[in-house]
Amino acid sequence: MKAINLAEKLAQFNNHWSPKIVGAFNGHDLMVVKVEGEFVWHSHPDTDDLFLVLKGEIDIEMRDGTVTLREGEMFVVPAGVEHRPVARSEAHLLLIEPAGTPNTGDPATAVVKDTL
């Protein structure tokens, strides 16, 4: 059992919108991800979606408004709420989702989440 150093994990990859699993918690994946640009509009019908900004800044666009998240800020998109993350420049995030949750909300378009 050892500490999970988030910066060290983030230094191991460069691709965007491809969450990497760094740990497990109560049936959830703990993930880090690098993002830049616009993701797709999507929702997760059965799970909330947790974002914590480790570096940079992102907008979480929702149909009724946008929440801007800066470093050290966290936001939970409630289950079923359509959202689109947008990063004007590269940002680094911690994500927590139930193991197996498709990142796009749809298994057909989801990336495979590698474990670091």
Place this chain on the structure above:
Amino acid sequence: MKAINLAEKLAQFNNHWSPKIVGAFNGHDLMVVKVEGEFVWHSHPDTDDLFLVLKGEIDIEMRDGTVTLREGEMFVVPAGVEHRPVARSEAHLLLIEPAGTPNTGDPATAVVKDTL
């Protein structure tokens, strides 16, 4: 719906070992806490225990070894594993536990978690 700024939440209190609820995620409380000194040995039979160090450094002592966590490091104590958090000087943490989890593992000795 707005961003949860962890530093702003932490600036609102000074007591130690008294987690404050700052959000909710899939039936879990998202909490910030300031810690200093030794907590009690305890375990949570039904839930993992997630620690993310936002500032400072803590040791998670377990019966078979100690994990040191520095700023930006995370650790999950598996359900049922006895542990004692120790901070030589003040540290600030993000904690995630199922809503209603007693911080000491025992409802009789647990603090009431206020919401910020």
